Amino acid sequence: MLDFQTQAQATAALWQPRTSRRTSTPKSDERYSTLQELKTLLQYEDHQHNDNQGDLFRRRRLKEGQSALMMGQPFDGLYVVRLGTLKSLITNADGGMHVLSFPMKGNLLGFDGIYKNSYMSDVVALTDCDLIRIPASELFSSQRNNNHLEHMAYWASSREITQEQMAYSLTRSVRSEARVARFLQSMSQRFASLGYSPNRFILPMTRRDIGHHLSVTVETVSRAFSALVQLGIITVYFREINILSHDALCSFDK
Amino acid sequence: MLDFQTQAQATAALWQPRTSRRTSTPKSDERYSTLQELKTLLQYEDHQHNDNQGDLFRRRRLKEGQSALMMGQPFDGLYVVRLGTLKSLITNADGGMHVLSFPMKGNLLGFDGIYKNSYMSDVVALTDCDLIRIPASELFSSQRNNNHLEHMAYWASSREITQEQMAYSLTRSVRSEARVARFLQSMSQRFASLGYSPNRFILPMTRRDIGHHLSVTVETVSRAFSALVQLGIITVYFREINILSHDALCSFDK
DNA sequence: CGCGCGTTTGAACGGGCTCAAACCTTGTGG
């Protein structure tokens, strides 16, 4: 069906290594980010006066497969994704899991840990990642005048919740193919908002993860991809997705 | 199957009128709540020093069927449920809807409206309700020293998110009967935490609402109820639920 | 190289949806 060889050659330049090569990342090795970088990442327009501009926030590197947060771990702050992609999931008592979201650059992690002072979901790096930590101590210090920091975190949390709810409702479409179609649209939009191509991208997650996100099995995800390929709407080479017709993809989710 | 007449008589005392009679509520007609009442409702243990105890928060009465919040409406604050039950839902572009939660006494509403300054979901009263409003102006005023108010709201939001995620994952069980069983357990626990009987309660929502919450059809919900009745785990008389064996109900969700 | 994992495809089963009908309750108006 797919000509793997020629496809692979044609798209070799697009392929991102799943593990960092450790040879090409000496350029931004600072270990701290400024408040301004945080605001830019979150796309937070502060109508407030700028204070505490001198604050620095420690970064945290993660290798593919490492846990950013673990369920039950004591809350020690929020994290903003600076680089990479992760998956946020909750595991049921009987082993059944659900992937809540796939956080990427600009997304906020850990806001479910404020209640009960411990995180309520696992977050695992799908690729090498770079996070920025907002310590709990700074967040909630009523002493210093960084009320703005808490407000920004609050605002960003609200956005994450909103988008999670949207994704939630997207899942609810009856047909599984429609769910997959909407998932691809969502990924396309997210890549576009990060400056990448909305038509051509590499999915950072496995079919199994997508299935656990959309509440279908691996096989169903795979079959949905194949169906979309058959209809000429997309092309698929493993994790590389090529959207041929956004209109067709839109009209597909009924 | 069910002997409606005798059942109705036996449980007449339990039945709550869906619309208030307007004859029995002259006792708490104050139109304002204190900060202390808010904290009690939210079960917020403040380790902080108590200030601004003089603040009063305006209440808002809702009749059954009225909207508490509407999607797209400009954000004007958060609300805490003082009395009654509501449903929070998002409506898809194609009319498909999903019920996110059924807020009851002590739950927080509107935290999805902070991002974009407009609410992202509809909230409708299932029974007559009494809400307490936390105005946006007080929430975010960096002038006054009510940082604690914002922190409390933040904390409560985190709790709501957490519980929504839990409910979300509960939905994920494959069998629809297990979803209904878990839903009943969840309602039982909520009623118990409010001081009502965990074994015997009136569901405030329709089968359709339950279906839209669990992502199944009305008929499936009804059939699941019937199946649980057949097994002797519960009895059902319309919206009145009687849990005969919590253990059986627990073991039923696989 | 061989093993494990991710992906794809097929075949058959079964559970939930759709369509349909009946019953009960509640509210409205004659």
Add this chain to the structure above:
DNA sequence: CCACAAGGTTTGAGCCCGTTCAAACGCGCG
């Protein structure tokens, strides 16, 4: 007081879609 309408609930019959089980292939890693 009764007739009627509208909506909530229950149950049945048939069908379709997604799951389950199974097999095959490619890739990356030891």
